[in-house]
Amino acid sequence: xENSVFLAKILGPYCxxxxxxxxxxxxxxxxxxxxxxxxxxxxxxxxxxxxxxGFLIVLFHNVWxxxxxxxxxIFGWGGLIKGAGLIIFPNALAKLTRTCHENTMxxxxxxxxxxxxxxxxxxxxxxxxxxxx
Numbered sequence: 001x002e003n004s005v006f007l008a009k010i011l012g013p014y015c016x017x018x019x020x021x022x023x024x025x026x027x028x029x030x031x032x033x034x035x036x037x038x039x040x041x042x043x044x045x046x047x048x049x050x051x052x053x054g055f056l057i058v059l060f061h062n063v064w065x066x067x068x069x070x071x072x073x074i075f076g077w078g079g080l081i082k083g084a085g086l087i088i089f090p091n092a093l094a095k096l097t098r099t100c101h102e103n104t105m106x107x108x109x110x111x112x113x114x115x116x117x118x119x120x121x122x123x124x125x126x127x128x129x130x131x132x133x
Contacts, residue, residue, distance in 0.1 A: 003061045004069035008127030011075060015120030019113045026109065043090050051083025068126050071119065 022029050036042050057076025063069045086093055 001069070004063065004072060005127050007057065007061055007072045008068075008123040010127075011072060012120050012122070012124030012127050015116045016124065017120075019116040019120060022109070022113050040090060043086055043093070047083045047086025047090070049083070050079045051087060054079030054081070054083050068122070071123065 036046070054076050057072065058080055061069070061072050061076060063073050
């Protein structure tokens with residue numbers, strides 16, 4: 001449980017900050033995403049970082065329980081799978097992002113931002129406040 005609380009204290013504010021940044025700077029994020037998918041070195045670096053952080057979370061927190069810590073485990077496995085995909089299939093994923101680019105911003109605003117904010121608030125509460133109950 002100690003690892004869960006520690007990781008919730010990191011991932012919660014991280015998700016809130018990312019969601020808030022996208023919400024208030026949508027045009028900037030559109031440009032960032034457009035530039036990111038054009039640069040194969042950045043795609044590769046993103047894959048390495050996602051793989052690294054995914055591995056670290058899975059290594060230290062591979063907890064499959066019917067409770068809130070499983071959210072952290074799912075984040076870890078998601079990062080691991082995303083990172084492996086970006087490293088193993090960089091061209092396929094670059095093509096996929098180009099194909100989906102028109103809907104990317106709508107998807108970010110309607111799906112990712114609220115989901116990230118809700119998970120961020122939940123993990124922040126669990127990490128900073130619920131850990132003391």
